[in-house]
Amino acid sequence: MNKKNLRFIIALSVEAKSIIELYKLKEINLPPNIFKIYKNIDLNIWLIISGIGNVNSAAATIYLYKSSPKNKKNIWINVGMAGSKNFDVGSIFNIKKVSYKNTLKEESFYLSTLVNTKIPINEIVSVDTPEYNFKKKKSIYEMEGYGFIKTVERFCSRELIIIIKIISDNEKIPPINFIKTTKHFMKSNIKALEELINDYIKISSSIKNKRKYNINIINKKFHITYSSKVIIEDLAFKFEKIYSRKELEIILSEAKTLKDFIREVKKKINSYVLKI
Incomplete structure (x- = not known):
């Protein structure tokens, strides 16, 4: 069932x-x-x-x-x-x-x-x-x-x-x-x-599959620790609901470190919330 x-x-x-x-x-x-x-x-x-x-x-x-x-x-x-x-x-x-x-x-x-x-x-x-x-x-x-x-x-x-x-x-x-x-x-x-x-x-x-996909593309560039996994999942999921997967991948390609990536994604999400 x-x-x-x-x-x-x-x-x-x-x-x-x-x-x-x-x-x-x-x-x-x-x-x-x-x-x-x-x-x-x-x-x-x-x-x-x-x-x-x-x-x-x-x-x-x-x-x-x-x-x-x-x-x-x-x-x-x-x-x-x-x-x-x-x-x-x-x-x-x-x-x-x-x-x-x-x-x-x-x-x-x-x-x-x-x-x-x-x-x-x-x-x-x-x-x-x-x-x-x-x-x-x-x-x-x-x-x-x-x-x-x-x-x-x-x-x-x-x-x-x-x-x-x-x-x-x-x-x-x-x-x-x-x-x-x-x-x-x-x-x-x-x-x-x-x-x-x-x-x-x-x-x-469909949420679980989409979040797994986000983790996979990010994990190709950065090693994601277990403690960071939930944070990355939530951020990537929220970002794609506001913007697009392509924009997320652009930020990923430009980020030199995982910390840079998280900071930029948070910045984009927060700027959208402020517009509302």
């Missing part, structure tokens, strides 16, 4: 119900039982109930990372309900930008656009308290995305991070009978969610 390597961060049990049923997850006893966790060990699928809010989402993400098997192919997924000014209730969105703002800071995070699906792409405004005014017309408001993305990007490539939001309420339809509404909309969108995840699984399955 092929493993799917999925890690779900879900705020509420009612939001997780359809996912638990789809993947036949079973609740486990994992002391100290800070969070409720479900898993399907055969498929390497884990799901954690974080509770509402960015702080809880971040804590649950770290907790699941430490509690479940680590694998570069693991796909990390945050699914939940959200509010909007004018999007129809029940609408599902594949989130590619997360914005967060408080009195001290303002941050934005961008997810990979490698996977294009039938699910419309949008962005979210992540807040610390429930939003009812919906000031921005085309924005989606929710309370867990920021805590999730800020935490998970520390140990997972953005190509393997998914944020999905389903509209539970808008300016005209308030969040009445949230449990019943959430069950209905999660169930009606579960097929679309599964199809999206399957596309990411295909991306995940």
Whole structure:
């Protein structure tokens, strides 16, 4: 049986119900039982109930990372309900930008656009308290995305991070009978969610081979120690997602030492991030 390597961060049990049923997850006893966790060990699928809010989402993400098997192919997924000014209730969105703002800071995070699906792409405004005014017309408001993305990007490539939001309420339809509404909309969108995840699984399955290739071409010129292997793999993989293999090979050909190569690759990656 092929493993799917999925890690779900879900705020509420009612939001997780359809996912638990789809993947036949079973609740486990994992002391100290800070969070409720479900898993399907055969498929390497884990799901954690974080509770509402960015702080809880971040804590649950770290907790699941430490509690479940680590694998570069693991796909990390945050699914939940959200509010909007004018999007129809029940609408599902594949989130590619997360914005967060408080009195001290303002941050934005961008997810990979490698996977294009039938699910419309949008962005979210992540807040610390429930939003009812919906000031921005085309924005989606929710309370867990920021805590999730800020935490998970520390140990997972953005190509393997998914944020999905389903509209539970808008300016005209308030969040009445949230449990019943959430069950209905999660169930009606579960097929679309599964199809999206399957596309990411295909991306995940190709990552190992591509990283091995990067190591091989670099190893032809420089001797890579075991301690340097992970660093080189991650840098080369990230570089090729931003630029091209040809540009990576040019840097490799011009570098006199492995240290020079690493420094130049990091410089190019950082300059791209600054442009965003």
